[in-house]
Amino acid sequence: MSDTPKSHGRKSIRATLQPRELITPTPELARAWKAQVITLLPQAFPGVLGESLTGRALKDGLWSLAPVDLRPFGEGKHRNVDDTPAGGGAGMVLRADVMGRAIDRAQDSAPRGAPLIYLSPRGRRFDQAMAQRLAQGPGVTLICGRFEGLDERVIEHYGIEEISLGDFVMTGGEIAAQAVIDACVRLLPGVLGNAESAVEESHSSGLLEHPHYTRPAEWQGRPIPEVLTSGDHAKVAEWRREMSERLTATRRPDLWDRHLKSQRDKA
Template sequence: MEERQLARTWTARVLTLYPDMFPGILGHSLTGRALREGLWQLETTSIREFGLGKHRAVDDTPTGGGAGMVLRADVLDAAIRARPVIGPLIYLSPRGRRFDQPMARALAAGPGVTLLCGRFEGVDERVIEHHGITEVSLGDFVLTGGEIAAQALIDASVRLIPRVLGNAESAVEESFSGNLLEHPQYTRPNDWNGRTVPEVLLSGNHAAIADWRRSSAERLTKERRPDLWRAHVQGTSADPNGSAQLSDAETFAEKGDHKED
């Protein structure tokens, strides 16, 4: 893909064996329009270019035995060093801290993010330690590779960049704001298949509508996400392994700590 270098523009740098997967879904809808308008930019680094030998080998068998293959530390190190690391250096990994809305906000507030997409059985632990890479997970499941997770993380962060969303209030009122799920949404027709829009939403009484939306959000959160509800009541993060460890959310986004010794 053609890449443009725009100074002081939020940048996602992605290290992957499959650069052709990008921008993928990020090239469509609001994120795609924002990409074309230069509100953010995408750089891809092909890990394969740093492979060894005639066949550009990037992996080897696990030391100590076991199934599958592991991405080599020397190959990944060369790929990481090929361009400046932008923002925090993150490896998409099922054993990482859980990605959440506070983390997306922290990333959106910084200069960008550098993402390492794993494959096979993962990456050599030594490159994670050497570069001080942060491991981040979308949830308790395993994907074939990190590319889908990387696109999800980028999408969640980019949409919070100023001017990407048409209505700034959208990012304030959606799910996970204040540890609450979003209230139900309705539109025309007011009566569909015998199901009607709640009368309060048609009343024009903005205070009553706000109260209804708030109470609906609280009810849904209590029913579906008791962990979020407890965090809402206590005024804390819902995930002790997620945004709590990233608080320093701003520090995390701004410093992008990594080692290159």
């Protein structure tokens, strides 16, 4: 039997030695957004990504996930992946040769043009604009750090982009990788039930999102703002915009300053 995928419209059929579940098959759509994750904890995936909207989209083949276990690329009998820091110091560093082999293997099956990204506390801050950029591409290959980090030569050799969730340090990049993937996948066509949801939410317009309300009409003595039940769509839109601006100016002055500058540049 040939291992060459056969095209059938948007779906592709690939021969595999691993049996698929007959009741809930997972189609692999041609050109679907693909996430690869190089990690020492492949069992951590899909994790929460396998639930709710992202999980349903994964089962429907709107995107695919391929964890790459770093351990088999390790050195020696015990498949060592790290060593002591050159120059001394605490902790261990992921070896360049080990990670290089894992990256080469991952790149063999990565979509053409998919960026190589290392989750690192020293990287550029991940934001909605970056999620949109990545979601518009063919996919991404993420490297999850462990211990004291990754040998710098690997980052330089492959021209790896470094991104961070924020100014804090975690024990590894797996949680960060899931956050990045989730932020991207929900932007893919067909994942969200209402496409407008991704347009109106926080950060999409450079502002924080306005407050939301639903039934009951009054709770603990707090009624829904009258404008939201008025039926006047223009007034509702104006109120939501005003609330977004007020929240952004109060809670995120950095975003508010950026928004004001953007408005001045457009004028």
